[in-house]
Amino acid sequence: MSCDTSARAYCTHIGHQIAPILGMAPPEARAVLLELHELATTRVEAATPAQRSGRTTAQNRLAAARARAEDAAAAEATTALFAEMRSMQPPIPVPSHGEIDPATGLALPKPAAQHGWRAVYETVQAARAGRELPDLAREIIGAFRARSTSTPDAVARAALARMPSLWTTANTTASVGSADAVAETQDLAATAAQLDRRGVAAELREAAVAFREAMQGGGVAFRMARRNLAIAVVTAAGVDRCLACGRYVELDGAHTCPAEPVAAAIPVMEKGTPDRLTQEALAPHLHALSQAPFFPEPLREAVRNSSWQRGWGKLARQLRAHYEQIGQPLPSRAPSKAPA
Structure with missing residues (x-):
């Protein structure tokens, strides 16, 4: 999973949790955390090479030493946050980067991105503990509230x-x-x-x-x-959509995807018209798919026609092609049981 995708998933989940503490709605808390992550990252990226390398004046070498200490703190905070993501139920996938650290089982992003994660981590920890938020978080929240009534x-x-x-x-x-x-x-x-x-x-x-x-x-x-x-x-408002079914997901990340039980039944549909119990089990999920706002129109039409003669096989083939295109996990072509 990319760093941006992980950040959105984590900030969506945690934004819902800390929104009451910040006195904001969950979408607003999510937006603040994402802006915090981005701004903290870009500020470190904008630091001059001299500040980061320590190869010029004594003053720059001192700044570089401080930067290394900050980098170490950022790495520690990022490791703690990634560990929290993996411990959530359901877990949030951490970003996939370079070589995995055998001690933690985690691969950290580039140093600048670690500072973004650190800013988010320290803000969340302060909010949970009822402490004053870090300066950058308070700066972003203040600016957010100043423009929140008009944009x-x-x-x-x-x-x-x-x-x-x-x-x-x-x-x-x-x-x-x-x-x-x-x-x-x-x-x-x-x-x-x-x-x-x-x-x-x-x-x-x-x-x-x-x-x-x-x-x-x-x-x-x-x-x-x-x-x-x-x-x-x-x-x-920044609400994410499920790639598999085209429906909007809840801000806390909870999402009952109707595409999943349908995908599980594809091997059965590929063999022809399913038995009555399978059709009854699939009916509510197919109905939900047929109403999803961004479900591809050819698939929507195939879903509506699935009860017609030979409609199931065509639907299965179209669904399999669609899910393979977007990377949705699919069972093998072997027979499968009816969805629950």
Whole structure:
């Protein structure tokens, strides 16, 4: 796993945990930690060669000695953080780098990246212990709060914090008639008004405009516009998507992927129409896939047609090709049991 991917996964998980301590919503805490990781890394990368090497003046040699001490502290903090990632349930894969240290079983990234991990680690530890946050963390949080009331992504994060149901709206063709859906629609209307202005990314603003225009008419056009705005807001808020199923995942990293049980049944489907029990077990997972916002359209159509004669074999072949393309683990072509 890459360093950036690991950082996103860890900051998503820990951001949810320390958000109440920081007085922020989980997406905001995640964004702060990611910015902290990036800024601490780039600041070390920007240090002059003289400062890092100690080959010129006595003053630079002293700075280099201090830098080496900081590097050692960064390596220690990175090792501790990576060990925590591996101990989580489920574990978060640590970045894959160079040669593995036999003492720790870990391979550390380049020194600059270690400083990024150290900044995150020390901030998380301070938050957990109720201590004052490190200077850089307080600097980033202060800047974040100063701009949090105006930027489009901040508007999106605030909307998501108020309306967790947007995950469901983005992931499924949810009803618009329930009391909760009506309340969500009213809040979405206010959010759309904030996003219908200059400076907002075209895709996000277009979704807001389309929603506002469709509100009066209702019907299919409104339901589609409502879902499209939910998708745009959730995306702008920085929520990750599952590559396998195309659905948005929860901020704490929890995700029940409907693609996994379907993938497990591919060897059965490749042999023809599954038995009734297998079809019944697959039905809710296939339904979830058919509604996923970013599932490829040819696959969506194949899922919808899976109950037709010979539809299962075609679906299995398309799913296998899709999952192999994105690196989703698949069972062998040998017969498999029905999914649970």
